[in-house]
Amino acid sequence: MKILVCIKQVPDQESRPTVNKVRTWAGYAENASYWINRYDEHAVEEALRIREMIPGTVIDILSIGPERVKSAIKRCIEMGADRGFHLFYDRDDYLSPSIKSRLIAEFCKNEKYDLILTGVMSEDIMSGQTGPMIAARLGFPSVASVVKLEVNAEKQSVQVERELDSGHRCSMEVALPALIAVQSGINRPRYPSLSNVMRARNTEIKEIRCTGSLPASQYETVEGISEAGSDRAGIRLEGTTAEKAAALWQLLHEKSLI
Amino acid sequence: MNHSIMIMCEPSGDRILPVTHELIFCASLMADRYDSSITAVLPGNIAGADAISGADLLVVNSPGLAQYTCEGWEKAALLAAEQIMPDIIIIAHTSAGYDYAPRVAALLEGGCITSVAGIEFTPDGIRYRRSGFHGKLDLLYKAEKTPLVITVLPGAFPAYDQPADHGTVSYIAADINPLYTSNLQFMIPDQSNPELEHAEVIIAAGKGIGKAENLQMIREMASCFNRSAIAGSRVACDNGWIGYNAQVGLTGKKVAPLLYVACGISGSMQHIAGMKDSKTVVSVNRDPDAAIFRYSDICIVEELERFIPEFIREAEKHRA
Numbered sequence: 001m002k003i004l005v006c007i008k009q010v011p012d013q014e015s016r017p018t019v020n021k022v023r024t025w026a027g028y029a030e031n032a033s034y035w036i037n038r039y040d041e042h043a044v045e046e047a048l049r050i051r052e053m054i055p056g057t058v059i060d061i062l063s064i065g066p067e068r069v070k071s072a073i074k075r076c077i078e079m080g081a082d083r084g085f086h087l088f089y090d091r092d093d094y095l096s097p098s099i100k101s102r103l104i105a106e107f108c109k110n111e112k113y114d115l116i117l118t119g120v121m122s123e124d125i126m127s128g129q130t131g132p133m134i135a136a137r138l139g140f141p142s143v144a145s146v147v148k149l150e151v152n153a154e155k156q157s158v159q160v161e162r163e164l165d166s167g168h169r170c171s172m173e174v175a176l177p178a179l180i181a182v183q184s185g186i187n188r189p190r191y192p193s194l195s196n197v198m199r200a201r202n203t204e205i206k207e208i209r210c211t212g213s214l215p216a217s218q219y220e221t222v223e224g225i226s227e228a229g230s231d232r233a234g235i236r237l238e239g240t241t242a243e244k245a246a247a248l249w250q251l252l253h254e255k256s257l258i
Numbered sequence: 259m260n261h262s263i264m265i266m267c268e269p270s271g272d273r274i275l276p277v278t279h280e281l282i283f284c285a286s287l288m289a290d291r292y293d294s295s296i297t298a299v300l301p302g303n304i305a306g307a308d309a310i311s312g313a314d315l316l317v318v319n320s321p322g323l324a325q326y327t328c329e330g331w332e333k334a335a336l337l338a339a340e341q342i343m344p345d346i347i348i349i350a351h352t353s354a355g356y357d358y359a360p361r362v363a364a365l366l367e368g369g370c371i372t373s374v375a376g377i378e379f380t381p382d383g384i385r386y387r388r389s390g391f392h393g394k395l396d397l398l399y400k401a402e403k404t405p406l407v408i409t410v411l412p413g414a415f416p417a418y419d420q421p422a423d424h425g426t427v428s429y430i431a432a433d434i435n436p437l438y439t440s441n442l443q444f445m446i447p448d449q450s451n452p453e454l455e456h457a458e459v460i461i462a463a464g465k466g467i468g469k470a471e472n473l474q475m476i477r478e479m480a481s482c483f484n485r486s487a488i489a490g491s492r493v494a495c496d497n498g499w500i501g502y503n504a505q506v507g508l509t510g511k512k513v514a515p516l517l518y519v520a521c522g523i524s525g526s527m528q529h530i531a532g533m534k535d536s537k538t539v540v541s542v543n544r545d546p547d548a549a550i551f552r553y554s555d556i557c558i559v560e561e562l563e564r565f566i567p568e569f570i571r572e573a574e575k576h577r578a
Contacts, residue, residue, distance in 0.1 A: 013524055014545040017391040026391055038493075098363065098370060125390045126527065127372045129360040132328075136361035141329055141438035144357040145509075161445075163509050164353040167502075169445045172327075175438040183509075185496040217403065220369035224398040228389055232539065234554045244558055245568040248540065249576065251556060255538060257459065257517045258483055258573065 001057040001153065003047045004111065005081065006104060006118045006131070007040035009065055009072035013123065019225045025093045026225060036072045039119020043182045045189040047117055048080045050151050058082050062107065064100055066090035070205050077200040078192035084205035089214075098219040101133030103210050108138055115158070116179040120145050128181070135179035142179040143172070147186050151176075261294035264344035264405075265313060266335055268352060269302055269326075274310065277350045279417035282312040284377065284410055285348055286418055291379055296425075297342050301334035307427055312418040314425035316342070322435035325442055331358045333434045336365060341430065344405050351409035363407035371399045372409045373527060393525055393549030411527065451503040451511070457487035459517045462506055462533070463499065464491040466522015466543060466562055470499045475566045476521060482573040489513070491523045507532035522562050525550030542566070 011017070012033045017026035036044070044061070051057035061076040063069045064087040073084040087103055089095065108116070116135070121128035128144065135142035147169070148161035161171045163183055174180075192200075237244040252258040263285045268275040278298065285296045298313040303324040307317050318334040331354065339347065339362075347362065349355045351373045363370035376387040378398070386399045386408060454460065461480040463473060473488075480486040490500030492507055506513055508528040518536035522543060523529060530553055533539070541554040544561050551557040558565060 013392045014547075016547055017394060019395065026395060096369075097360065101364060123526075124392050127370075128356050129363070129370055129372055132357065132360040133364040133370075136332075136364040142357075142361065143328065145353060159441075162353070162357075164444075165508070166512075167447065167449045167510060169447060171441070171443045171445065172439050173441045178438070184492065185502075219363075219403050220371055220399050220401050220406065222397050223385060223400045226396045226398075228394055228396045228549065228552055230552045231534065232553055232555050234539075234541075234551060234557045236551075236557045236559070241560060241564050241568050242572075244560060245565060245572045248556060248558065248569060249572045252517065252538075252540075253576075255517075257538065 001050070001054050001114045001151070002060070002112065003050065003057060004060045004062055004108065004113045004116045005040070005043050005047050005076065006116065006134070007044065007061060007063045007072060007076060008037040008119075008122045009034045009063060009069045010037045010122055010124045020092070023225050024222050027092050034068060034072065036075060037119050037122050039121060039123070039182065039184055041119075041189045042184055042186050043117040043119050044076050044079055044081060045187045046149055046182055048190065049187065050115070051080075054151060054153055060085060060111070060113075062087065062104060064089050064095070064103065064210070073205050074200055075192070077203050078197045079190060080193070080196050084203065086205050086207045087210045088207050089210055094222045096219045097127055097129035097133055099215055100130050101137055102215055104130070104134050105137035107208070108134070114176050115151070116140070116177075118179065118181050120181045120183045131179055131181040138177075138179075140177050140179050141174050142181065143174055144181040145183040146180050147183050149180060149182070149186065261288060261292045261345045262343055263288060263294050263296045264339060264342045264347045265296065265298040266331070266347065266349045266355075267298050267300040268350045268354065269300060274300065276417060277352065277412045278310075279312070279419070280412065280415040281348045281350060281410055282310070282418040283415045286312055287377065288346070288384060297338075297344075299335065299338040299342075301331055309424040309427050311421055311423045312425070315427045317427065317429045318432050318434070319429050320432040320434040322433070326354050327436045327439045327442065328358045328361070329436050329438060330434050332361050332365070334432070335362045337430060337432055337434075339366060339405065346401075347405055347407045349407065349409045351411050355409045359407055359409045366405055366407070367403070368405040368407055369401045369403045370407045371401075374408045374410045375414045389527065389549070393527065393552075394547050411531070413531070449503040449511075454487040454489055454504055454511065454513065457485055457513075458515050459483040459486040459519070460489050460506070460513055460515045460536075461486060461519045461521065462489040462491065462523060463494045463521050464523030464529075465493040465497075466524075467494065467499065468522075470497075472563065473499050475563075475570070478570050479519070479521075479566050482570060483517070491529050520550050520554070521566065523550050524548050525553060
């Protein structure tokens with residue numbers, strides 16, 4: 001079985017984004033820390049579990065972004081993935097999921113994957129589009145927000161359970177090849193083992209330059225960015241920890257909440 | 259500019275869910291501005307559908323559409339779009355919407371903007387607002403290609419409420435059958451949690467509590483209040499710190515207590531959707547830019563492990 005896991009590298013959620021001069025996108029300081037999008041890490045783990053059940057499975061990792069995303073790809077290899085592919089793109093602007101999915105679908109055409117796994121969305125932008133769009137462009141079925149997955153190699157299908165609204169769930173069988181966008185909670189991602197860390201040192205990440213082949217047409221653009229507005233006129237408590245604790249008690253007491 | 263607007267109804271069995279009327283409200287704002295037609299598309303297997311207010315109803319009728327499948331809804335949307343030729347397709351950002359909407363956009367080679375929270379009009383057309391960068395920034399999007407597919411967050415618009423304004427009803431007899439999806443089964447896991455559902459005060463823990471042991475201080479803080487319960491964000495539940503029956507958010511429970519205290523919760527849209535109707539919201543987070551502060555009445559920038567024990571001491575002092 002041949003599996004592709006598409007991952008995104010995202011900034012630490014406590015980092016402060018800086019909006020660019022034309023207010024069309026935001027970036028982060030040079031020393032900001034990045035990690036693998038949490039949902040995608042679950043997708044990598046799920047691929048590793050499938051390989052444990054179906055020996056001979058090959059797991060490829062793919063990510064789009066600047067040089068730094070190589071470290072996220074490497075981390076997936078340290079977790080146990082076999083090969084890494086880096087679609088190099090280093091412009092610090094909005095890259096539409098429509099374009100990302102075209103680039104990835106193009107890549108997939110030569111590789112013939114049985115299963116593509118992604119996270120259900122990215123932690124930072126949360127648009128949740130790239131996965132389903134890749135599937136649509138390849139003519140694959142896709143299922144978003146999957147919390148349980150089992151491959152049936154004989155039937156060339158996957159049995160999945162997906163989350164619906166308000167805690168309901170739905171299970172179904174989906175024919176392969178397919179794309180599954182996993183929700184957190186499907187598994188607990190493992191830590192890299194020493195042997196895989198050693199192996200990753202010698203595993204080359206293949207870089208593919210895609211800036212030249214980007215489709216010229218834009219699908220949608222970001223025209224303005226502002227500080228997020230407030231839904232409530234919140235007050236910020238000031239002072240020492242003890243003063244804040246006393247102030248909070250007082251405010252809650254005045255509202256008869258304590 | 260004369261728009262043609264297509265809405266995808268959010269059905270559940272042969273009932274249209276209320277969020278559909280919010281989509282119609284959103285479309286009516288555009289229609290008032292651009293003199294557009296609004297067509298609501300209902301995928302299903304329905305003989306006699308009732309007219310709805312604010313839009314013409316187009317039923318895509320096929321036995322294979324009796325239940326939601328991604329491929330079925332996608333085909334129904336594409337079939338209807340062929341007839342309607344929409345400039346914009348509006349879909350609810352629900353578990354069905356985010357499953358198939360991006361596929362429809364890709365197959366129509368149109369633009370796509372998901373989880374839209376608001377729209378704005380400019381002399382140069384419509385802009386779509388959604389939040390990004392961990393909820394810290396508001397982004398304003400512009401469509402560059404038609405048709406544009408948007409998914410709208412439930413609750414972002416009020417329901418369209420002009421009962422006299424009924425549209426026409428028409429049908430497309432289709433033969434849509436899922437080719438890749440089979441053995442559909444729906445489940446409702448038992449996630450009941452009466453204590454949380456009836457609580458007047460909820461102390462909720464997020465990723466920021468860091469480890470399971472710190473749940474003890476969350477419990478102790480809860481015991482400072484009457485009729486209180488503890489809850490968790492998705493991450494807290496995924497990490498096994500708190501049971502899923504105490505998860506607050508879009509995929510968990512919606513709560514509206516008198517007091518909601520968010521401890522170490524960053525404030526993703528998914529979480530906010532579950533607690534935004536709380537009467538008073540207090541947030542404790544060490545990140546001064548955390549999105550949760552936008553939805554809070556009282557904001558405290560502090561390390562939880564320092565602040566919560568201090569608050570418990572303060573409460574005990576008054577109790578003594």
